[in-house]
Amino acid sequence: MKRANSKKSIKSTSKAIQRSRLVKRTPVDKKTIEDLVAANRILYAQSVLDGYGHVSARHDTIPDRFWLSQSMAPGLVTAGDILEFDLSGEPVDGQGRPTYSERFIHSEIYRRRPDVKAIVHSHSPAVIPFGVTSVPLKPIFHMSGFLGTGVPIFEIREIAGDTDMLVRNPGLGAALALCLGNISLPQVVYRAIYLEVNARLQSNAMRLGSINFLTSEEAKLAAAGNDMHVLRPWMLWKHEIAKKSSA
Amino acid sequence: MKRANSKKSIKSTSKAIQRSRLVKRTPVDKKTIEDLVAANRILYAQSVLDGYGHVSARHDTIPDRFWLSQSMAPGLVTAGDILEFDLSGEPVDGQGRPTYSERFIHSEIYRRRPDVKAIVHSHSPAVIPFGVTSVPLKPIFHMSGFLGTGVPIFEIREIAGDTDMLVRNPGLGAALALCLGNISLPQVVYRAIYLEVNARLQSNAMRLGSINFLTSEEAKLAAAGNDMHVLRPWMLWKHEIAKKSSA
Amino acid sequence: MKRANSKKSIKSTSKAIQRSRLVKRTPVDKKTIEDLVAANRILYAQSVLDGYGHVSARHDTIPDRFWLSQSMAPGLVTAGDILEFDLSGEPVDGQGRPTYSERFIHSEIYRRRPDVKAIVHSHSPAVIPFGVTSVPLKPIFHMSGFLGTGVPIFEIREIAGDTDMLVRNPGLGAALALCLGNISLPQVVYRAIYLEVNARLQSNAMRLGSINFLTSEEAKLAAAGNDMHVLRPWMLWKHEIAKKSSA
């Protein structure tokens, strides 16, 4: 991996190569990158991400490219940290900046699933207990109607036995990609947050007794409603992180 | 629905029509609208509302009109977002601004219940588990004495089978309206908050064993006390949101 | 009760009467009142009090007088809100300002217990579940060693049958006063906070299994330690509320 101070030597050797290799950020890209930075910071502010986890968005015009921050805490991400990646999971012009070990979650899903526009990887605190026990997450209110179709489980032990639990190569990413559903950026942020909310409510409700979940028809109808209204909280969450930054 | 940019064309065609259709906000209205904005923001700050939910207040002098924000996150509501509605659930002069799908909760309750002065619709997090299990909410301390008369349940399945769970037409609103009790604006905010508090306490207390709830006589006496003192926390909560805004 | 605007008429009639009736605040009083204001705001910031509850401190030199705020949310109390009370539970010169219904908790305890220097009345959220079930609060770690001697219970039903649950007259205050222990102002704030902490920990630990509480000898030794170190967190908590005020 080239070190950061080699940037000058690249610039001085060949401007032609530079032009073909550097990311040219169009106005459309700028909006996507802005939203991606917001998504990182919103998910941190909403306690879905902590110092770890990551969010990516597929390039608007080049389908085999996606945007993902260099390796750092999502709560600190700025536009200057966003790198362009290709489907091998490597940055197009990383300039030696560190990348997330688990970038293959993103590259392999984008590779196998052309319908996916954005991905969140988190250690969502209320969700983890459901990931390590056998209780399935189900939609407890209409805000998480999208859970009606079930939450797919990827069990890394089935693929690779004992590991450090990280999806740290394309093979593991490919195995994971077979599990997931399709999504845009405000949608993925909405779902990441309401997945966490549903998990918390479900856990609390289980203490009271048997839960009356949504039927699958109700979940389907509610999910269509969820998608129509994702911009309402998105405006609020963006406002909240803007306040935090200026405080 | 007219688009926002048609406002200019209305103004230029007929000022006479404009005068009869536009909301004339009196000093009394201004106070109510100010309180309504505060109610929205307090309930968000107190985590009773999140990006969703809404609060309304009946017009002080025209009983078949009420105030409700355009469709947006309650935590961002300002006086300029408050629209005047009639009992059909439509804004008097909406000027194309989006309205909440569930505005019929408000219009139908105001229609059928002349004693009701204000309404909150929320997805109060500690309350939802009680809504999806069979444990009834009961007054665990005197602050929620108002729960002594029980919490009415509206089950949408009984009226409309499988739905997206939203009260999105007058028929569903009418069915809901048959359930509820009467209330003013600081009272409804107090009750929304202490309903949440009671639910949290009750859920936590259930873990310890059998609960010694208020008797119905104690609840009745305590409820009268609740109503007498709603302005004490109202001043605090208003102060808190004012600090938030200037930070 | 005289109204606030009668202050001018008192001043103009008789300065002699005024001098004997008005509170003369000495430098010692000023320090106590400052600490009392801090105690109110700390307990609100630490979520032991919400919009309700109150804190008082006995007068430093006149044992049958005590300081208590006029009726308002503790989180908003300033030095100008502190009134001087006598043991009848009435303000010495209230000037029509509203008083807490439950001021008799304070007056009657100070009357019967000359060793008590300060009192907190709260609806401490993690403690309430223990008050409405039969699980006794016991010291789970050395920070709450003071619980080793048990937590006295005052059951209002035994004295007055069905009520609104408030200690709203001297008779009820007297019955309550028979239960309690002795305390200074930073001590009472420390205990109010660590009572809440212990309740939360105990409730959480009960989910894991049988708890290994402190023995009564350990509790006694730990309690002596608690008292010696109350100023350490007091400095932190005062710093925190000062930051809040200037933000």
Add this chain to the structure above:
Amino acid sequence: MKRANSKKSIKSTSKAIQRSRLVKRTPVDKKTIEDLVAANRILYAQSVLDGYGHVSARHDTIPDRFWLSQSMAPGLVTAGDILEFDLSGEPVDGQGRPTYSERFIHSEIYRRRPDVKAIVHSHSPAVIPFGVTSVPLKPIFHMSGFLGTGVPIFEIREIAGDTDMLVRNPGLGAALALCLGNISLPQVVYRAIYLEVNARLQSNAMRLGSINFLTSEEAKLAAAGNDMHVLRPWMLWKHEIAKKSSA
């Protein structure tokens, strides 16, 4: 213990003695002390410490010296509060400033464990329930892989019967030192925080059913990963406390 105002008399009597006794802070020390101050404030901001608890770091060049704040709330610690200690548990030049009763936790561990570089003592709220019941803490996700080797328990009753629970002399510190593992400063902060996170998740997951913990091999592999990435959240946490200070 000499009082703070004796500093001037030392300076005026003998500069030679002063030079040999005073702490000379090198640039390396300055960085360590800066990190130690940050560690104190991060652990308070992250609710691992409250008004109590402490963090220390071994001297970079003099192995039988370590840095520890004078006795105060960790959330208020500044560079000027950090004292240099020797392995007897006494400050090299304390100038009468108060020291923590439990400084022997630090001195005895540094004495017996040359591999240890930093120590946190806390009353971590989600961890305490595990300390007072018989449920062992185990790694529930890869972030706390370091728990794979088990959490050693020090039971003070076995050494000293009934006490006030404090490690207030070298004998108790020595008994405790026999239990622990080796660690650097960002590592110890990471582990203190993720121990708390794991405890909370484990407690919540237990409510759902039988937990599928990491195997010991997975834990070992994950632990190596934890250590490699401790700087990622460290940058975030430092940023957060810096914001808090300037707000």
